[in-house]
Amino acid sequence: MNHNTPLSPRPLHHLADGGRRVLTTAQLRAHGVSAAETTEQCRPGGPWQQLLPGVVLLHPGPPTSEERLHAVLMYTARERTVSVPVQPGADAPPAPPYGEAMITGLAALTLHGFSSAPPLPSLDTFDVLVPRLRRLRSTGCARIVRTPDLPTPVRITVPRALDSVRAGSAPVPVAPVPRALADAVAGLRDADTVRLLLTEAVRGGHCEPAAVVRELTQARLLNRPHVVGAVDSLLAEGRAMAESRLYRMVRDHGLPDPVWNVDLRLPGGPHLGGLDAYWPEHAVALELDTRAPRPGGRPADDAQWSEYARKREHLERLGITVVHISPRGLRDAMEQQAAVVRTALMASADRDPAAYVVVLPR
Structure with a gap:
């Protein structure tokens, strides 16, 4: 028996019919789909499309926000994904390991339930927090944010109210609120938006003001006048909430x-x-x-x-x-x-x- 003979793949449509409709090229190879076949399937007008480098969307048409979230996480972890052959007749591979990467910034705040954060479909890019030494570049809908100290992520399933969710959707690793706020504020220039986000963090019971200010300090954002004004409102809100309790x-x-x-x-x-x-x-x-x-x-x-x-x-x-x-x-x-x-x-x-x-x- 020739052990180098590739496994006979099932018809390619079974992959798209599975629970996951976003796979890496490594996972496709594990299903016996060659690089040439993947390229053919992703041709203009084809049934698949390359969403990010090394990440394939297994259907035509625009991706859902949930698919984009998983895609940007797969993009950060694609070179670490182990390609294990899948036996013929097996279902699609389980949710891929995302390593240490996690969603942060505005998308993370939306997933945490912030009403003042924009809806996921309106965001052109999703911020992904990765270790500082990872050699990745921002591309497409993935914006890379590096840090020397990764927080412990919270795992959140995309609520139906935020996007169309298929049955059995995998939870997404999300940065805790204080870190997500700091990464969101780093890219914002509108004082009212910053104030709304910081105030909701406290009023909504997501975290204490001290934790937010600590992250803003570490991110060196307290030299921006519009952030300083929002922090004053944040601390006043936190004080009022504590007095009420x-x-x-x-x-x-x-x-x-x-x-x-x-x-x-x-x-x-x-x-x-x-x-x-x-x-x-x-x-x-x-x-x-x-x-x-x-x-x-x-x-x-x-x-x-x-x-x-x-x-x-x-x-x-x-x-x-x-x-x-x-x-x-x-x-x-x-x-x-x-x-x-x-x-x-x-x-x-x-x-x-x-x-x-x-x-x-x-």
Whole structure:
């Protein structure tokens, strides 16, 4: 038996009738389709078309957005695809490994459910995040974005509302929201669009402002005036959302009502600092930790950290317990945060009386 004899392929139409209608040339070879046959099938007016280098669409007519998404990912991974012969009668090959590549930018935000991101069919190109040392070039509907530090992708199936989806469609690896936002903002010049995207990230519960600002800082985008303005709106939105959750935590978990948004002072003495909530009879203070890197660099950020630490130390020397709660903690573990506050309030009976302080509206 001659082991070099190629497998007899099934009729080529069975490939297009399978669950996947986008294959690499390596996968076609695994089905016994030679390079010459692929070229013939992709001739002008033929039944197939080359969508990207090394990636073939197995039907005529325009591709769906889902097919374009899988195509750009196949394009980034095509030289890594192992060509394993497929036995005659076997179904189409399983979804190809995409390596470390993932969809990012505006397409990723649309897949994450952003209403302010454009619909997939309106995007001429899809951004694909790959390791920095990959030797790829942008072409067709694939725009290559390189990074030395790849995030962990989220796997999302294209919703029917975004595109026509065939049964059994494979999920797409997508960059997490903060990274996708940074890559989207890098290509945008319209201040209103940037502001809408950043605001929706927080208002829609996709992520916390600090995570977004961290990615924008790493991408060196905070020197652009329209981005700085959008970040100010983002942080204000994040602060408002965190305050709303804090009110709900006190109400829903049966905590005693504090005085809200106050300043503390020593009688006739210095200002001790502002607080989001204070229980005078328990001498327990609560502060939302909404720190985030701000435009202007690290010194301001370090100064803010120092101010938080100074305030906490001063109040605790006066016998006041300070509880710090993060917006993320309120969002993801409100019951646990309420338990921390309740424990601090209950422990006040076992402490020495705190120093007398003046409570003023902030």
